[in-house]
Amino acid sequence: MKVLVAVKRVIDYAVPVRVRPDKAGVEALLPKLSMNPFCEIALEEAVRLKEKGVASEVVAVSVGPQHFQDTLRTALAMGADRAVHVPLAADTFAAAGAGGAAGAGGPPAASESPLQPLGVARVLAALAGREGAGLVLLGKQAIDDDCNQTGQMLAGLLGWPQATFASRLELDKGAAAARVTREVDGGLEVLSLPLPAVITADLRLNTPRFVTLPAMMRAKKRPIESAPLEGLGLAPHDVAPALAVIGVEEPPTRAAGTRVGSVEELVRRLREEARVL
Amino acid sequence: MRARRLLHTAIERRSAFARLSEQDLAFFQSILGNSGVITDADALVPFNQDWQKKYEGKSRVALRPRSTEQVSEVLRYCSSRRLAVVPQGGNTGLVGGSVPVFDEVVLSTAAMNKVLEFDEVSGTLVAQSGCVLAALDEHVGARGFMMPLDLGAKGSCHIGGNVSTNAGGLRLVRYGSLHGSVLGLEVVLPEPLLPPPPSRGGGGGSSSGSSNGATASAAATAGSTADGRVLDLLRTLRKDNTGYDLKQLFIGAEGTLGVVTAVAIQCAPRPASVQLALLACPTFAAACTTLRAARRMLGEVLSAVEFLDSACSDLATAYLDGVRNPLLPQDAAAAVAGLGEAGDTGGGAAVVARGRGGGEEGLEGGGVGDDRQFYMVVETHGSDADHDTQKMERFLEHVMAEGCVTDGTLAASEAQAKTIWRLREGIAEALARRGAVYKYDVSLPTAVMYDLVEVLRQRLGAAGFGPEGGVQVRREGGVQVRREGGVQVRREGGVQVRREEGVQVVGYGHIGDGNLHLNISAPRYDDDLLHQIEPYVYEFVRQHNGSISAEHGIGLMKAGALPYSKGPVAIELMRRIKETVDPYGILNPYKVLPQR
Numbered sequence: 001m002k003v004l005v006a007v008k009r010v011i012d013y014a015v016p017v018r019v020r021p022d023k024a025g026v027e028a029l030l031p032k033l034s035m036n037p038f039c040e041i042a043l044e045e046a047v048r049l050k051e052k053g054v055a056s057e058v059v060a061v062s063v064g065p066q067h068f069q070d071t072l073r074t075a076l077a078m079g080a081d082r083a084v085h086v087p088l089a090a091d092t093f094a095a096a097g098a099g100g101a102a103g104a105g106g107p108p109a110a111s112e113s114p115l116q117p118l119g120v121a122r123v124l125a126a127l128a129g130r131e132g133a134g135l136v137l138l139g140k141q142a143i144d145d146d147c148n149q150t151g152q153m154l155a156g157l158l159g160w161p162q163a164t165f166a167s168r169l170e171l172d173k174g175a176a177a178a179r180v181t182r183e184v185d186g187g188l189e190v191l192s193l194p195l196p197a198v199i200t201a202d203l204r205l206n207t208p209r210f211v212t213l214p215a216m217m218r219a220k221k222r223p224i225e226s227a228p229l230e231g232l233g234l235a236p237h238d239v240a241p242a243l244a245v246i247g248v249e250e251p252p253t254r255a256a257g258t259r260v261g262s263v264e265e266l267v268r269r270l271r272e273e274a275r276v277l
Numbered sequence: 278m279r280a281r282r283l284l285h286t287a288i289e290r291r292s293a294f295a296r297l298s299e300q301d302l303a304f305f306q307s308i309l310g311n312s313g314v315i316t317d318a319d320a321l322v323p324f325n326q327d328w329q330k331k332y333e334g335k336s337r338v339a340l341r342p343r344s345t346e347q348v349s350e351v352l353r354y355c356s357s358r359r360l361a362v363v364p365q366g367g368n369t370g371l372v373g374g375s376v377p378v379f380d381e382v383v384l385s386t387a388a389m390n391k392v393l394e395f396d397e398v399s400g401t402l403v404a405q406s407g408c409v410l411a412a413l414d415e416h417v418g419a420r421g422f423m424m425p426l427d428l429g430a431k432g433s434c435h436i437g438g439n440v441s442t443n444a445g446g447l448r449l450v451r452y453g454s455l456h457g458s459v460l461g462l463e464v465v466l467p468e469p470l471l472p473p474p475p476s477r478g479g480g481g482g483s484s485s486g487s488s489n490g491a492t493a494s495a496a497a498t499a500g501s502t503a504d505g506r507v508l509d510l511l512r513t514l515r516k517d518n519t520g521y522d523l524k525q526l527f528i529g530a531e532g533t534l535g536v537v538t539a540v541a542i543q544c545a546p547r548p549a550s551v552q553l554a555l556l557a558c559p560t561f562a563a564a565c566t567t568l569r570a571a572r573r574m575l576g577e578v579l580s581a582v583e584f585l586d587s588a589c590s591d592l593a594t595a596y597l598d599g600v601r602n603p604l605l606p607q608d609a610a611a612a613v614a615g616l617g618e619a620g621d622t623g624g625g626a627a628v629v630a631r632g633r634g635g636g637e638e639g640l641e642g643g644g645v646g647d648d649r650q651f652y653m654v655v656e657t658h659g660s661d662a663d664h665d666t667q668k669m670e671r672f673l674e675h676v677m678a679e680g681c682v683t684d685g686t687l688a689a690s691e692a693q694a695k696t697i698w699r700l701r702e703g704i705a706e707a708l709a710r711r712g713a714v715y716k717y718d719v720s721l722p723t724a725v726m727y728d729l730v731e732v733l734r735q736r737l738g739a740a741g742f743g744p745e746g747g748v749q750v751r752r753e754g755g756v757q758v759r760r761e762g763g764v765q766v767r768r769e770g771g772v773q774v775r776r777e778e779g780v781q782v783v784g785y786g787h788i789g790d791g792n793l794h795l796n797i798s799a800p801r802y803d804d805d806l807l808h809q810i811e812p813y814v815y816e817f818v819r820q821h822n823g824s825i826s827a828e829h830g831i832g833l834m835k836a837g838a839l840p841y842s843k844g845p846v847a848i849e850l851m852r853r854i855k856e857t858v859d860p861y862g863i864l865n866p867y868k869v870l871p872q873r
Contacts, residue, residue: 012690031550034689034690040690210603210686210693210696212604212685213554213677216687217674
């Protein structure tokens with residue numbers, strides 16, 4: 001069974017960000033990019049399936065600008081068998097006049113990014129068909145846009161069952177269905193999904209491995225396939241952003257707390273100022 | 278008294294020092310206010326006891342001045358009363374230098390925590406001495422800079438304490454020592470070197486006699502420039518050859534010559550690109566070869582080179598939550614901790630290293646404490662991620678091809694980098710949790726650094742202080758106790774409890790600076806064990822012309838051992854300087870210089 005895993009390159013989770021002066025997006029205080037943590041978890045799960053003999057091949061795919069290939073190298077080093085890059089940058093739409101400002105191949109700000117879940121889902125749907133994937137594993141959301149939509153939309157486009165926020169996946173070799181534990185607000189929910197299916201990974205699914213040097217060296221020599229949109233039967237308008245980010249603002253600063261001198265004062269202020277009594 | 282337990286020579290309280298009286302407390306309160314004077318016995322414990330809980334004084338008061346003038350007033354009074362004083366920063370020192378031996382007054386810099394100025398063009402920072410290092414790093418970090426030093430204690434240590442101990446840390450190999458990065462100091466001396474100006478009312482009037490070229494910070498303490506006790510060397514100049522460079526005296530003086538109240542320091546630009554690799558080397562010689570290659574191939578971007586032996590790795594992963602060695606399978610780490618973890622989802626790779634079994638009855642002994650292999654942490658700081666990645670990859674390919682590195686990993690994200698650093702930075706804490714620790718910090722020629730660990734391990738093992746071997750099972754009060762490999766594992770009420778009994782000798786440290794942190798971990802402090810360790814370790818260091826204290830300082834712990842690294846003429850000159858600056862010897866007595 002082939003497993004398809006999509007990975008996205010994002011501003012590193014630990015790098016502080018702030019709102020850009022023009023309020024069009026956010027900027028990172030350090031130019032550090034890494035694989036989206038949830039994509040990493042999805043990829044780790046796929047590699048473990050292969051190590052158990054459940055998956056025959058793990059194909060990592062990334063939809064985005066040229067520099068996303070660095071993340072595909074990491075995916076290969078982590079254990080993916082093949083890597084596919086679908087080039088998609090702001091200039092894909094420059095001629096079509098759609099989307100945000102014309103950006104070069106470098107890391108875009110949120111508002112300039114042509115990557116939106118519906119477009120990415122369409123690309124992944126085409127790839128899943130081309131590859132004959134039996135399972136698609138994705139991170140539950142990207143930490144730059146926090147959309148949490150791609151997996152769900154992909155399942156809809158493919159007409160496949162979906163299990164999102166997976167914290168545990170049980171799948172035996174040759175099995176026709178997967179048993180997935182989901183983390184939901186009220187606790188845990190266990191689903192059984194017939195394959196093929198779409199599963200999105202949540203934080204506690206696993207702890208991704210560190211890439212060892214020998215694996216890193218080998219991955220450097222492996223080819224990364226470039227799969228342009230036309231080859232997948234898609235046109236730019238299929239993946240053009242449908243939403244434009246109008247503005248980004250900082251959340252209102254929390255007012256500092258104040259100390260009260262006595263219970264009487266507390267009660268008085270709760271009644272008169274906070275008006276909760 | 279605890280200090281005696283760890284020293285060969287007993288110390289006597291100097292009879293010339295006065296004892297604290299109610300009038301003394303009243304005076305301190307009048308100067309510092311009630312919040313600046315701590316007398317409650319429970320509140321005094323953290324001031325009287327060091328971080329390792331090895332040293333405990335009996336001070337009855339801790340003072341928290343907020344300004345240089347207040348420090349000067351306190352020292353003036355203490356000198357006139359002959360009250361001994363211990364200057365104290367974050368109290369993270371490792372040689373008992375920051376806590377009282379007897380009832381010395383603790384003078385804490387904790388309330389002097391303001392940043393005075395920061396120049397974003399030159400990167401020069403001026404701050405009060407009680408600023409916490411991590412807070413300063415965050416402050417300058419928001420402006421694109423970083424502090425030129427970094428150490429495990431950064432969340433608690435004060436910059437004044439760093440300066441007074443000439444702290445080294447993780448990045449000395451790149452950013453140099455504080456002797457180079459400190460641009461200026463403001464120090465309050467115990468005795469005035471100049472007579473007080475005529476007709477001053479009530480201590481510390483604000484005369485406007487400020488010197489030319491004073492920085493904003495000196496102007497803020499304008500009254501004190503007329504105070505003959507305040508040594509104002511606070512400049513932010515990179516070059517200033519005007520007479521003897523006095524600030525160097527106070528950098529590393531461990532609070533025995535004056536109280537540092539403000540620091541001017543040169544910060545470095547925060548690097549745009551940071552690479553971090555964790556490498557496994559089969560032998561220490563291979564680690565040295567790797568270090569040579571790192572210097573040659575990473576050269577100008579190399580920012581840290583650390584090493585640890587596998588015993589350290591085992592300790593850190595066993596005693597700290599969430600710490601793992603990325604080069605070992607996680608299940609093995611769980612097994613070492615003796616806690617059978619439910620495996621990861623999907624089964625995971627059920628590989629368990631070194632034949633350890635997880636599960637019910639605890640772990641098999643052996644293997645811990647030997648020098649199976651070594652780990653190195655190699656970090657680069659640079660301005661261009663592409664260049665540095667190429668450099669790092671070329672270096673990694675080279676050392677793997679040469680065979681001096683057998684495995685390794687390059688952090689792919691900040692989270693992974695944190696995990697790698699946690700392994701190295703957590704060793705001291707893990708050792709403290711295991712039990713008693715005898716801690717040594719020495720400079721040695723790099724090639725022989727680990728020899729000291731090995732010979733000491735053999736020596737202690739031969740004297741009966743080794744990791745205990747064999748299996749013993751017995752019942753203790755209805756509880757089955759099994760001891761193997763120096764580890765006692767018992768099940769109490771369904772919970773597995775682990776208590777280690779053997780003595781372990783471990784080595785780690787700044788291999789890039791020739792600085793070994795030698796630690797002997799034992800279930801309890803034991804004078805017989807201590808006598809096997811000292812003076813053997815100091816003798817070894819002297820034979821190799823090394824230093825008995827690379828960066829931790831002398832404090833109380835090594836005051837008697839100073840002659841192992843400094844000759845009699847040097848020590849005599851140190852005494853003369855001390856006597857000139859502090860004739861009554863009230864500042865941090867019993868520390869640094871050997872008792873006469």
